[in-house]
Amino acid sequence: MIKKKAHVVVIGGGILGTSIAYNLAKMGLRDIVLLERQYLNSGATGRCGAGIRQQWGTEMNCILSRESVRLFEHLEEELEYDHSIEFKQKGYLFVIYLEKELEQFKKNIALQNSLDIPSRLITPAEAKEIVPHLNTDRLLGATYCPTDGHANPFHVTQAYAKAAELLGTTIHTYTEVLGIDEEGDRVRGVRTDQGTISCDIVVNAAGGHAALIGNMVGIELPIYPERHQAMVSEPVNIFQNPMVISLYHHLYIQQAPHGPFIMGQGDPNEPKSFNIEPSWQFPLEVAKKVAEILPPLKDLKIVRQWAGLYDMSPDAQPILGESPEVQGFFTSAGFSGHGFMIAPYTSKLMAQAILGEEPEMHIDMLNYDRFASGKLILEPAVV
């Protein structure tokens, strides 16, 4: 049943695994197998907040997200997908409550503008024009980028997977990776519960499980899983255009194109673990904050609550590239909660690196050896 041989084996059926497989196939590679332990989207991608933003605090994330937005704009056509990916560009509004935050946001906006991202610092009154139901008490200001937005993670992943399959990629779902075989300092194959696949290259796109995959070739990737929760309301008429996000409250709230409000919160005290059980405290905490920031939303009825894993890295930047220790072993993980929105461009760069081409944007500094040499690229703007 399972293929016995491939040039590249991609581990992980989320947005990164499927988009890397697609980009490799698009560049002409026909010998790709993608492995997923459960079903496509069963991990972090299918549990994410579905936001897409370019308002970042490092040049790296700004470029990765800006180029990804350009790709999202034409993704349905590029992938010839037969369903909408529900891409919308109605902006992201960051609400600012602390002086110290304001200083950081000013720096971020200057950086973003220098990279052609059309974000701007606005007053509380201007913010209220964009989101009329916003409570502006205690608000110092806001930043707004009109080309940020939303896409449906389920459909984006399926779109990449279908396009990759049309170009010859084989996808094995319900196939769990048990080990990776090496020969000398090279990868030689992947052992699964359905049989062994011999291969030249392994791509680790296993999200929160990426460190476990790294251990299979004896390397320590500083990526750890951390539960993040979200909940959603029943659909209502559209009345909120941008995502409203507060770093102060560790909170984000957006209305998806078909009407429901999706809201999530990061808990700074969340321990490292594979736990994805929703907590009873989460809806109570979020409801209090939402009722304060966006008062009319208090009438919304919550229909569902869930949790998923962020694949955290120490500087909240992804770990990309080939292992300096094990040839043919590539990692694309550690996205720290923003993998979905930067996947279209990141996957393209990864495919270029895997095929031995010079990636159009340098990603060398994103390899995991940056942690040993202390060259971290700390992202200040994460929830």
Added chain:
Amino acid sequence: MSDDKTIMCRCEDLTVEDIREWIAKGYKTFEEIKRVSRIGMGPCQGRTCRQHLLRELAKATGKTLAEVELATFRPPTKPVSLETLAGGEVDD
């Protein structure tokens, strides 16, 4: 009357035909069909459509109803307003 136009998921307005199309496209489990079609993701959280979808999946895969896997049940059991939740854990 053809039953293909019968509404299977009232919350998301999906017909039997819609669901059969997703199954024909290769989505063969409850979790997968839920994610692409939104069946069972509306206010009733699958109370109405769950049994119908299970029967369609059993038919399509040759499994018995008991063998078709359910999707994860998620809280809350019934829709709850944010105002009620914001009231906190104290009894009123």
